[in-house]
Amino acid sequence: MFDDFVWKSWIGLPIAVVIALVVTLVALAILSVAMRAAAKRKDWPKALASGARHPFRLLVANLAVWIAVALTLPNPDMADEVNHVFRIITIALATWLGAGLLSFFVGIGLSRYRTDTADNKVARRMHTQLAIVxxxxxxxxxxxxxxxILLTFPGVQALGASLLASAGLLSIVAGLAAQSTLANVFAGVQLVFSEAIRVDDVVIAEKEWGRIEEITLTYVVVHIWDDRRLVLPSTYFTTTPFENWTRNSSELLGSIELDLDWRVSPAAMRQHLEVVLDNTEIWDGRASVLQVTDAVGGFVRIRILVTAVDAPTLFDLRCYVREEMVEWVHSQDPAGMPRARVEMVAEAVRAQPREMEKTHTDQIGLFTGTADAEERASLFTSAIPIIRPGDTASERNDSSLGLPVESEFETADELPDGQRPSRY
Structure with missing residues (x-):
């Protein structure tokens, strides 16, 4: 009776909680020492501790406090509410711990597949699929x-029964409301298990070169070469054509093109290409070709084909070969440098003014080329006087019409029809 009076009181309750916490800390400390000792021999204890340490400690402490409170709570009427709160906290912490354990096991699986090797196709596939899982x-x-947690509330339990009865209607409504989201989710699952893309794949998407950095259920992150991130919905890779440079392997073939003069020596360039490739380690040795692919107009097009183990190495190799070949043309074969030629014909240029002058004098027409034609033209270009009815010869100037000032015709109406101005 004395024990019940001491512990089931508002003084015994905090004492019991403190004792429970102390016991929990001691047990967790012992467990931590054991995990550290195991981590010296294995790698998995460290990974387990980093992923599940915090939720496990909180869950153990919560259970210990719950037991202490349940044994020492002085007011039995508060037991249901207190137990309900601890039950919710326990479910939340257990959910957190379950997610951490799942991440731990997936991490153990991922550690078996390394992506920093030359042939990492299988490893990249497993990383992609396990990440989605x-x-x-x-x-x-x-x-x-x-x-x-919701089912711990009595009202939600009744609501759940009614929701199950109307699950068909709710599923239709939810599907219509989240159509685009569900489409991305299904597209993400399809991408992972169809192996259309994998983590670390080199792709060309939206005219950007980059690597697949992350694949989620709804979107894909592409790490572009200049450290930008291109975030695309999962449906993009199922509905839009894109380039995958590492679909089967990472080895690639690249080209370098040069437009040079016709006097360049392709044979000498081919010999120098062999020297250039032998002096670099980024060429994988699979192929090296130098060909004249075009010889039209004033230039000869030289195309060089080289191979490398992956896309970044190929880009560096192409730049290196291009620089070396340009330097060789400058120093060893300057005649091959591209030039633009202009041909001038002297006799044709000197004869051109005489031909233009002859053409001008030969054009004789009604108003040009002769004295009579020029006189006829002056009748149309000189000013024509305005003659009003009733004007006398002294009041008008008819010299432009070829008539003397003193004339026997006194008015414009008396002029002959051939010499009368058109306005009359």
Whole structure:
């Protein structure tokens, strides 16, 4: 009776909670020492501790405090509410711990497949698929945890029964409301298991070169060569054509093109290309070709084909070969440098003014070329006087019409029809 009076009181409650916490800390310290000792021999204890340490400690402490409170709570009427709160906290922490354990196991699987090797196709596939599995698993665990918390409320239990009865209608409404989101989710799952793209694949998307950095259920992150990130919905890679440079392997073939003069020596360039490739380690030795692919107009087009182990190495190799060949043309074969030629014909240029003058004098027409024609033209270009009815010869100037000032015709109406101005 004395024990019950001491512990089941508002003084015994905090004492019991402190004792529970102390015991928990001691047990966790012992467990931590054991995990550190195991981590010296294995790698997995360290990974387990980093992923599940915090939720595990909080869950153990919560259970210990719950037991202490349940044994020492002085007011039995508060037991249901207190137990409900601890139950919700326990479910939330268990959900967190479950997600951490899932990430740990997936990490163990990923550690078996290294992507820093030459032939890493299988490793990249496993990394992509396991990453999606981890995200799907965490999503399922969180949904189950939220549902379990909601089911602790009596009102939600009744609501759940009614929701199950109308699940068909709700699924249709939810599908229409989240059509684009669900499409991206299904597209993400399709991308992972169809192996259209994998993590670390080199792709050309939206005219940008980059690597697949992350694949989620709804979007894909492309790490572009200049450290930008291109975020694309998962449906982009299922509905839009794109280039995958590492679909089967990372080895690539690249070209270098040069427009040079006709006097260049392709044979000498070919010999120098062999020397250039032998002096570099970024050429994988699979292929090296130098060909004249075009010889039209004033230039000869030289195309060089080289190979490398991956896209970044190929880009560096192409730049290196281009620089070396340009330097060789400058120093060893300057006649091959591209030139633009202009041919001037002296006799034709001197004869051109005489031909133009002859053409001008030969054009004789009604108003040009002769004295009579020029006189006829002056009748149309000189000023024509305005003659009004009733004007006398002294009041007008008819010299432009070829008539003397003193004339026997006194008015314009008396002029002959051939010499009368058109306005009359």
């Amino acid at each position: 981890r995200r799907l698993g965490i999503a399922v665990i969180v949904i189950i945890g939220i549902a379990a």
